[in-house]
Amino acid sequence: MNNLWLIFKTSVFNTFGLNKILKKTKEGKLSIYFGIIVLIGVILSYAFSFFYLLIFGDIVYNEGSPELILLIGISSGLIILFFTNIMKANGYIFRTKDFDLLMSLPIKSSVIVTSKIVFLLFVNYVILSFVYFPALAVFAIYNDTSVLFWILSILIFFFIPLLPISLSGFISYGLGFLTVNLKHKNFFSIVSTLLAIVFFMYLSFKAQIMEDNPSYFVLLLDYYFGKIYPAPFAFEGILGNFFQLILFFIISIVPFIIFIAFVSRNYLKANSRSRNISLNKNFVMKELKATHQLKALMNKETSRFFNSPIYVINSIIGPVLSALGFTALIILKNQTPLEEIPGYNPSSLSLLLVGFMILSLGITSTTSCSISIEGKQFWILKSIPIHIRYIFYAKIFVNLLITIPFIIYNTLIAIFVIRISFSDAFFMLMIPTVFVLYMSHLGLYINLLLPRFDYDSDTKAVKQSMSVLVTLTLSFVSLILIVIFGIIGSELFISVAGTLMIVMFGILLMLAFIVFLTYTHGIKLFNKLHG
Numbered sequence: 001m002n003n004l005w006l007i008f009k010t011s012v013f014n015t016f017g018l019n020k021i022l023k024k025t026k027e028g029k030l031s032i033y034f035g036i037i038v039l040i041g042v043i044l045s046y047a048f049s050f051f052y053l054l055i056f057g058d059i060v061y062n063e064g065s066p067e068l069i070l071l072i073g074i075s076s077g078l079i080i081l082f083f084t085n086i087m088k089a090n091g092y093i094f095r096t097k098d099f100d101l102l103m104s105l106p107i108k109s110s111v112i113v114t115s116k117i118v119f120l121l122f123v124n125y126v127i128l129s130f131v132y133f134p135a136l137a138v139f140a141i142y143n144d145t146s147v148l149f150w151i152l153s154i155l156i157f158f159f160i161p162l163l164p165i166s167l168s169g170f171i172s173y174g175l176g177f178l179t180v181n182l183k184h185k186n187f188f189s190i191v192s193t194l195l196a197i198v199f200f201m202y203l204s205f206k207a208q209i210m211e212d213n214p215s216y217f218v219l220l221l222d223y224y225f226g227k228i229y230p231a232p233f234a235f236e237g238i239l240g241n242f243f244q245l246i247l248f249f250i251i252s253i254v255p256f257i258i259f260i261a262f263v264s265r266n267y268l269k270a271n272s273r274s275r276n277i278s279l280n281k282n283f284v285m286k287e288l289k290a291t292h293q294l295k296a297l298m299n300k301e302t303s304r305f306f307n308s309p310i311y312v313i314n315s316i317i318g319p320v321l322s323a324l325g326f327t328a329l330i331i332l333k334n335q336t337p338l339e340e341i342p343g344y345n346p347s348s349l350s351l352l353l354v355g356f357m358i359l360s361l362g363i364t365s366t367t368s369c370s371i372s373i374e375g376k377q378f379w380i381l382k383s384i385p386i387h388i389r390y391i392f393y394a395k396i397f398v399n400l401l402i403t404i405p406f407i408i409y410n411t412l413i414a415i416f417v418i419r420i421s422f423s424d425a426f427f428m429l430m431i432p433t434v435f436v437l438y439m440s441h442l443g444l445y446i447n448l449l450l451p452r453f454d455y456d457s458d459t460k461a462v463k464q465s466m467s468v469l470v471t472l473t474l475s476f477v478s479l480i481l482i483v484i485f486g487i488i489g490s491e492l493f494i495s496v497a498g499t500l501m502i503v504m505f506g507i508l509l510m511l512a513f514i515v516f517l518t519y520t521h522g523i524k525l526f527n528k529l530h531g
Contacts, residue, residue, distance in 0.1 A: 008115045008122075050134035057138040066142035068225075071235045073135020074160065075225040077128045081161050084127060085120070085168035093120065093169065093263060113267050117260060124161035132157055152238045152245070159252045163230060166255035173266070293386050297394035304373070305366060305398050308458045311373065315366045315399075319406040322360035326353070326410040329417050350414060350424040351486075351496050354503075357410055357432040358482065361403050368443035368471035370395040371451050371529070373461045378453055378529065388523050396440040403436045427500035434504060438478070438511040443471045445518045448525040478510065 053069060060068040093116050136153055139145070226232050230251045237245030305311055374381055381391060411429045414420050420428065450467040462468065482503060489502030 008118055045130055049130050053134050053138045061142045070139045071225050074234050075228040075231040077131040081124050081164035082168050085165055086172050113264050156234050162252040162256040166259040169259050294390045298397050301394045301398050310459050311462050314462050316402055318360045318364050319403055323406050326413045350420045354428050354431050358435050361432050362435045362439045363475045365439045365443035366399040367395050367440050368468045369461050369465055371447040372465055375453050388526050399440040407432045423497045431504050434507045441514045441518045445522050446471045448522050
């Protein structure tokens with residue numbers, strides 16, 4: 001039991017980075033500040049979930065189905081847990097990074113397997129709590145509750161994750177088995193995540209029906225969420241249907257027991273197989289071809305980017321959002337001609353669309369972590385006999401690669417759908433491009449100022465580094481400056497084209513300044529770095 005608790009505690013500390021934080025507390029009061037930040041983050045997360053569910057609760061209450069909010073909460077929790085476990089189960093159980101270390105310890109493999117499953121359950125309970133308990137709170141606002149209701153609610157909370165863990169665990173194992181020898185095994189993860197993001201954005205766009213026809217919207221909620229089993233059984237069980245309650249327990253427990261037995265039998269085999277390196281038996285030695293240094297660096301940076309799903313997803317959400325926004329214009333134009341909207345003006349709309357493109361395409365940049373993500377291999381980059389400017393160009397190229405195509409796509413839609421003028425189309429193409437160039441250099445320079453090479457996963461480099469946070473903060477400061485340029489332009493010129501010209505001139509000044517810093521002070525910073 002002591003070994004089980006020790007492994008579980010170590011997994012929690014390593015996963016959430018608590019070991020490094022506690023180590024730093026000896027030097028000051030970092031733990032107090034960190035605890036306050038975490039507490040505020042948790043409270044805000046629960047508050048966001050509560051108020052979001054409160055919107056649905058008000059709708060279903062007005063339509064005479066106040067109890068439906070509980071079904072929505074349970075079903076949403078099941079969906080979130082299912083997809084989360086598909087992406088995480090392999091890393092927690094079947095492809096654990098600490099496998100070699102744990103196997104070298106004088107601990108039974110059954111204890112190790114149990115600790116992994118307990119840890120996976122713990123993570124699921126944490127995630128589920130952010131949806132389930134706010135749903136219970138909203139339910140209590142619009143419905144009468146009893147002591148039995150709360151007892152059953154708490155009891156069911158501990159059983160909800162069992163089925164998602166079981167099903168997603170089997171699927172994750174199967175995907176890991178199929179993709180272990182695939183050359184492009186990250187492609188599935190990237191595409192599936194992007195499709196999920198696009199799907200939820202589409203649902204948000206279609207949510208207009210909630211305002212136009214709330215009765216029909218409630219019927220849709222009841223129909224679709226009622227099909228996500230075993231949510232209906234848990235829902236009816238909490239409300240007092242004990243047959244449905246027992247059925248829910250059986251559906252949850254039996255697959256979980258089977259999953260535990262499966263993991264116990266395949267844990268060693270799956271983790272050993274994931275460490276095998278497949279060889280291409282059909283490899284043929286070909287003549288080596290020389291290429292330009294810059295092209296080789298671009299290929300290296302592009303390959304590194306697309307081989308990291310978290311890097312791709314974190315960087316491409318903004319561009320995808322912009323494309324979806326412009327695609328929605330086509331749908332809106334088919335439903336309601338833009339010319340029929342009171343006060344419609346293509347030039348004024350183009351000004352808003354340029355602002356939307358700047359916001360969605362410019363707030364994130366691949367370069368804000370492009371130095372840090374080199375990690376322990378940074379010394380290789382420094383030892384290459386190549387001009388540092390080429391290294392910077394290659395890293396900036398990746399950011400342009402994932403943004404410029406979307407800028408062109410959005411501009412073409414504006415030309416053929418909104419019928420904007422040639423001058424407006426020019427600014428719509430050039431202003432976001434110049435701003436993306438500015439953000440590319442800004443992110444690179446900030447990462448040179450605030451590098452870290454001690455990451456054990458791309459997630460920490462991409463989402464949890466100080467350089468990313470500072471770049472994001474400065475991007476909003478830059479947006480404020482652009483708004484100021486726009487106000488100045490509107491005061492100097494009556495036409496939209498004149499305003500856009502001043503905005504573009506202002507961004508060019510910002511670009512010139514950051515380019516100067518990057519290729520002067522930035523190069524000096526690069527030479528001083530040691531990975």
